Amino acid sequence: MAGAGVREFKRRIRSVANTQQITKAMKMVAAARLRRAQEKAEASRPYNETLQGTVARLSAVALDVKHPLLEKRDEIKKIGYIVVTADRGLCGAYNTNIIKMANQSMEDIGGAAKKTVIAVGRKASDFYKKRGLLAADFINLGDNISYVDARAVAQYVIEAYETKELDEVFLVYAKFINVLRQAPTLTKVFPLEPPEESEGSAPHFIDYIYEPSAEAILVSLLPRYVGSLIYNSMLEGKASEFGAKMTAMGNATENAGELIGSLNLAMNKARQAAITDEILDIVGGAEALKK
């Protein structure tokens, strides 16, 4: 039968075109959300930078400050990983790359120390739940990360570290470089290492008055510093997620276009073959009548 092959092709082309429309829309949505996420990251910069600068300056002044969050443990029995991923997939290798980096680090360090995971985002939560490593998870936070979400995570790890539930804590997330590149990053959270004073920042020979004292202020700022570290990583993670999604959906749209092209070609070939067959039939029939 002639038309059947062609109809089958038409059906498939229509279905691919529908998918293409969806991926195209998802790409545009991701682009809009990426812009919002970047604006949020931008808005948090003054807070983060001032806090970091002050913590750095204070720890340069208050040398002999003792705080449970700064204390290094001799024996590391349990290591915690805060793994920041997305709640959803369809963003290329974004989630996989982060989880891969966390797993690599778990193999590389700590030897026999027990590793547990504090998952931020459903993908990490699902992955580590299956492997029995999940200690806590923070999921369904939505696309609009608020500082309150980050503080909840910070409170959990601070408590876990202070009660010696964990002896070391790492943070794994994807740093946003640009739409095409997101770099999975691993940083140490606990024991807390105060940031170094960066070159060219406010010189510390300025004689500040510390009220009540440099040590006391530093101690009160450390938990906030942890909060801002985690908030920052979650914002970077969101921007990275949407960057990765844009790229993935852009590729999907392109692939769908290519597929439609080759299906069209195949369909036309099938149509021509069917016509040729019919002509041959007619010619053959006419020849037969002549005899």
Added chain:
Amino acid sequence: MADNTFMLEVVTPEDILLKEEIQFLVVPGSEGELGILKNHAPIVASLKIGVLKYKMPDETVQKVAVSGGFMEVIDNVARVLAETAEHGASVDVLRAKAARERAEKRLAQRVEGINNERAKLALQRAIARIKAAS
């Protein structure tokens, strides 16, 4: 612009709440209230949960509820960093009062431990917001 003014910035992780030229600033320092005028010496002070008050060049007084943090004054710029901050005018008084009642109820149950601490902090925050609104 009057020449006795200086900059006040209130910065939270989510945005810069305000950035204004002001005449006089009172912050809830952890050891008591601190007043800041123009040409104050460089200072870093930790803040407790409370109400920050400032006087605008036109003599009107504004209030902001802050949830602790710290303030840094240098070169006539006072920068207040707080995890949350809210203009007195935009405080939802009903919600703040509900939060106060919730915290009071929880405190009345007298369970020791972290939840108790949290309820205390929540109560202080609610009171600060109510005060800022009045």
